[in-house]
Structure formats: structure tokens, C-alpha cells
Amino acid sequence: MVEKMKNPQRRSFLTKIWIGLGLVALAEFISGGISFFVSGRKGTGQDSKSHIIEAGNLSDFLPGSVTFIHAGNCYLSRLDDGGMLAISRKCTHLGCAVPWIEERNQFECPCHASIFDSHGSVLKSPAPRALDLYPINFEQKSIMIDIGHPIRRPGFSADQLAYPQELG
Amino acid sequence: MNRNFFFHIRPRKISTKALRFTLTYGLGGAAALMIFLQFLTGLLLNFFYEPFPVQAYLSVQHIQTELLFGQLIRNLHHWTGHFLVVTICLHLLRVFFGAAYFSPRRRTWYSGLLLLLLVLAANFTGYLLPWDQLAFWAVTIASSMLAYIPLAGELLQRLVLGGTEVTEATLSIFHSFHTTVLPFAFLLCMFYHFWRVRKAGGVKIEKSNKEEMLPVVPELLVRELSFAAVVTCFLLLFAMFVDAPLTAMANPALTPETVKAPWYFLWLQELLLHMHPVLALCVLPLAFGLFLLFLPFWGREAEKPSRMPQLIFTSFFLVIIALTSTGIWFRGAGMRLVLPW
Numbered sequence: 001m002v003e004k005m006k007n008p009q010r011r012s013f014l015t016k017i018w019i020g021l022g023l024v025a026l027a028e029f030i031s032g033g034i035s036f037f038v039s040g041r042k043g044t045g046q047d048s049k050s051h052i053i054e055a056g057n058l059s060d061f062l063p064g065s066v067t068f069i070h071a072g073n074c075y076l077s078r079l080d081d082g083g084m085l086a087i088s089r090k091c092t093h094l095g096c097a098v099p100w101i102e103e104r105n106q107f108e109c110p111c112h113a114s115i116f117d118s119h120g121s122v123l124k125s126p127a128p129r130a131l132d133l134y135p136i137n138f139e140q141k142s143i144m145i146d147i148g149h150p151i152r153r154p155g156f157s158a159d160q161l162a163y164p165q166e167l168g
Numbered sequence: 169m170n171r172n173f174f175f176h177i178r179p180r181k182i183s184t185k186a187l188r189f190t191l192t193y194g195l196g197g198a199a200a201l202m203i204f205l206q207f208l209t210g211l212l213l214n215f216f217y218e219p220f221p222v223q224a225y226l227s228v229q230h231i232q233t234e235l236l237f238g239q240l241i242r243n244l245h246h247w248t249g250h251f252l253v254v255t256i257c258l259h260l261l262r263v264f265f266g267a268a269y270f271s272p273r274r275r276t277w278y279s280g281l282l283l284l285l286l287v288l289a290a291n292f293t294g295y296l297l298p299w300d301q302l303a304f305w306a307v308t309i310a311s312s313m314l315a316y317i318p319l320a321g322e323l324l325q326r327l328v329l330g331g332t333e334v335t336e337a338t339l340s341i342f343h344s345f346h347t348t349v350l351p352f353a354f355l356l357c358m359f360y361h362f363w364r365v366r367k368a369g370g371v372k373i374e375k376s377n378k379e380e381m382l383p384v385v386p387e388l389l390v391r392e393l394s395f396a397a398v399v400t401c402f403l404l405l406f407a408m409f410v411d412a413p414l415t416a417m418a419n420p421a422l423t424p425e426t427v428k429a430p431w432y433f434l435w436l437q438e439l440l441l442h443m444h445p446v447l448a449l450c451v452l453p454l455a456f457g458l459f460l461l462f463l464p465f466w467g468r469e470a471e472k473p474s475r476m477p478q479l480i481f482t483s484f485f486l487v488i489i490a491l492t493s494t495g496i497w498f499r500g501a502g503m504r505l506v507l508p509w
Contacts, residue, residue: 097422
């Protein structure tokens with residue numbers, strides 16, 4: 001430039017404003033991008049109804065039995081005293097599907113040989129914690145399982161059991 | 169104009185020492201060639217692949233059985249991906265033991281590490297695409313390892329899978345990364361890598377006063393092209409005789425007898441069986457990563473890396489190789505130790 005700068009402070013001030021505006025625009029684009037991704041994922045909406053599935057009637061589940069609930073991809077374990085647990089079948093070690101082995105009365109993971117009892121507690125590692133639970137609700141005689149909200153737990157405790165109000 | 173472009177990544181003349189095959193074993197060149205082949209075969213496969221559950225499996229079957237050379241092209245893409253991981257690791261070893269990571273090659277080293285991560289990411293995202301039992305459960309296991317990372321683990325897993333389990337959302341995410349994001353990242357990163365090699369004055373050689381210089385065209389060019397032909401032949405022959413695996417269609421309700429993460433992540437899965445998850449999946453890999461990043465500042469430009477870094481690097485690498493081979497060959501159903509024969 002041949003001419004001397006007339007007002008250097010004013011010029012650098014304007015430059016700073018441009019940089020600031022540029023950063024604001026960048027932040028807007030980034031947050032726009034993020035919200036685009038977040039909004040597109042199925043199942044993040046408020047519609048929680050679809051997560052509640054009907055497992056069946058109370059009379060279908062005998063005390064001391066473990067039944068696979070196909071609609072919920074989980075197990076309904078009814079203990080000898082009538083208490084119920086809805087147990088996830090995702091192994092807490094690395095996420096394999098755990099089958100219930102009727103003969104030995106336990107869950108045995110095919111991937112790394114973790115074993116869980118009918119309460120879902122760990123009998124043999126490498127699984128670090130008991131199988132996740134799902135909340136159970138009783139509506140008249142049918143059993144509803146909320147598979148949208150798995151509950152993590154270190155092990156089994158009696159307050160995890162759900163009891164139907166009227167037996168029979 | 170073609171020549172001008174070529175000389176952006178190549179000098180006009182090159183020292184006879186730099187032409188010696190055992191200096192590089194052609195590993196970087198082989199890796200670049202393999203990435204180029206992956207672009208070609210991937211481009212072809214993508215015309216017929218459908219990234220949705222069930223259709224994905226059926227379209228891969230269609231490619232293999234109905235299309236002319238379909239099986240060959242899928243085999244080539246599959247096996248080149250695996251060989252690429254091996255080649256790029258060998259390249260890393262050669263560069264390390266030649267101590268070719270000090271400034272001015274520091275940024276070449278860093279972009280090379282980034283390329284290694286990209287290769288792993290491309291392999292892993294590609295692993296899911298056939299949507300068979302092998303793919304589904306390997307990705308389930310490998311992504312479950314993410315959840316063990318303290319604080320951010322669960323969020324990270326949710327982001328990668330698009331949920332808590334492998335679903336159609338996962339397939340769509342993996343497909344986008346595999347066919348759009350990663351190829352683009354590869355292009356940028358590779359050009360940067362090659363440009364840094366050129367800026368550093370080519371491959372690392374002993375400096376001496378009187379060097380015999382030869383013209384790059386044809387001396388280097390002919391050597392590179394013939395080596396590329398040999399590598400391509402090897403890959404083609406391998407792909408002709410060994411089919412890429414395709415097991416039964418993915419079934420989220422049934423875990424097969426033997427489930428393993430992809431082989432390049434097996435050392436992590438093995439570590440997880442032997443020690444605390446945070447140590448296995450966070451502290452150790454992070455420590456090794458930081459060690460690799462810190463290397464260019466440890467010691468001075470020399471023929472070989474100094475003793476301490478060499479010791480750390482070698483022991484890490486041997487442990488990884490031992491764990492990986494245990495995972496591949498000595499683990500049977502339920503991850504019990506078995507003999508491979």
C-alpha cells in the first residue's frame with residue numbers, strides 16, 4: 001500500500017468484528033449439523049408408548065420358571081415366592097444374546113462363558129455385573145414391561161422384585 | 169501438465185541409495201496401491217449394495233452369485249482390506265526401526281498414524297456391511313468394548329451404533345462412513361502424507377558428499393510400477409482362490425458358538441479377559457498412543473531409535489502380536505483355549 005493507513009485502530013477493530021462474526025457463523029453451522037444428526041435418530045422422540053410391551057397374563061407364568069418374551073426380546077423370571085423380574089438378555093460383558101439353559105437352571109453366555117442365575121446375578125465372570133432389568137407394571141391381569149428403560153444393577157436385591165397385587 | 173503434477177510428489181532426480189528395495193521394502197507404496205484398489209473395487213460393489221438389514225445380505229449374495237466377476241471383486245475388496253492392515257503395520261515397523269520419524273518427518277509420522285486409524289475405521293465399518301452372523305456379532309462385541317471407557321464410553325457407543333444395539337441405524341451410519349466420510353478423509357490425508365515425504369527430501373538415507381543421482385523417470389517409476397504389478401498379481405491370485413466369508417444372515421436373537429471381534433481388535437478383547445476393563449481398553453491403548461505421538465521428541469535424529477523407545481515399542485508390539493494370535497488361533501467356543509489343529 002502506498003497510502004499510509006489513516007486509522008489503524010479502526011481497521012483492526014473491524015477485522016476483529018469480522019473474525020467474531022465468522023466464529024458465530026461457524027458455531028451456528030456446527031450446532032445445526034449436530035441437531036440434524038440428533039433429530040434423525042429413531043427412538044429419541046417422546047413417544048415412549050412403543051417401548052411398553054405386553055408380556056401376557058399372570059397365569060401364564062408359573063412360580064420358579066423363566067420364560068422368553070419374544071416381543072420384548074427379554075426374559076420374564078418368576079421366582080418361587082411369586083416375585084417377578086424382567087431380565088434383559090444382553091450380556092453385560094460384551095453384549096451377546098444370553099440363552100436360558102433349562103437343564104442347568106442358569107443363563108449361559110456363548111461368547112465368553114459368563115453364567116447368570118435365574119435372578120440375573122453373576123455366577124461366573126467375565127461379566128462385570130448382573131443382567132439389566134426392565135420395569136414391570138401390572139394392568140389388571142396382564143403384565144407390561146417397559147423395555148425402553150433398562151435398569152443397571154450390580155447384583156440382585158429383594159427390592160428389585162415386582163409382586164402382582166392380587167395373586168391368582 | 170501431467171509431468172508437472174507428478175513432480176509435486178516426486179523430485180526430478182533421486183539418489184541410488186534411495187532406490188534400494190530393502191530401504192523401504194516398498195511397504196508405503198504397497199499400502200497406497202491397496203487403498204487405490206479399495207477405491208476401485210468399493211466403487212463397483214457400491215452400485216449393487218443396499219445398506220438396509222436383510223437387503224444388505226441379499227444384495228451381497230446377489231453380487232456373489234449373479235454378477236460376472238462379482239465374487240472375485242468382493243473377495244478382492246475383502247482380502248485387500250485385511251492385507252492393508254498388515255501392510256500398514258509393517259510400514260510402521262520399518263519407519264520406526266529406521267528412526268524416520270524425527271523432524272522434518274514428524275508430520276509425515278503423524279499423518280501416517282492417522283492413516284493407520286483410518287484404515288482400521290474403514291475395515292471395521294466395512295465389516296458390518298455384509299450383515300451376516302459373523303459381521304453382526306463381531307461388531308456387537310467390538311462396539312460393546314467402547315462402553316467400558318470411563319465417563320464418555322456409553323455416549324460414544326450410542327453415537328457409533330445410533331442406539332444401544334446394532335440395528336438398521338448402525339448399518340446406515342457405518343455405510344455412510346465407509347463409502348463417503350472415510351474415502352474423503354483418505355484422499356486428504358494421503359495427499360498430505362505424500363507431500364510431507366516430498367518436502368522432507370524423500371525417504372531417509374545416509375547423507376554423504378558425493379551421491380550418484382539418477383533421473384526419477386524412468387529409474388524410480390519403472391521400479392514402482394513393476395512392484396505395483398507384483399502386489400496386484402498377488403492380491404488377484406489370493407482373491408481367485410480364497411472366498412470371502414459369508415455366513416448365515418444376521419440374527420440378533422441367536423449368538424453363534426464362537427464370537428470374536430475383527431482380528432485387528434482381538435488383542436483388546438484378549439486384554440479385557442485378563443485385566444480390569446479401564447486398564448485394558450483405556451489406559452494401555454492411550455499410553456501406547458501417547459508414546460507414538462511423543463516419539464519424535466525423544467532423542468535425536470539417528471540411524472536407529474535410542475534404546476529406551478526401542479524397548480517400549482518392541483515389547484508393546486510383541487504383546488499385541490501374541491494376544492492377536494492367541495485370539496485368532498487358540499480360542500474356540502466360549503473363548504476357551506483350544507489348539508488350532
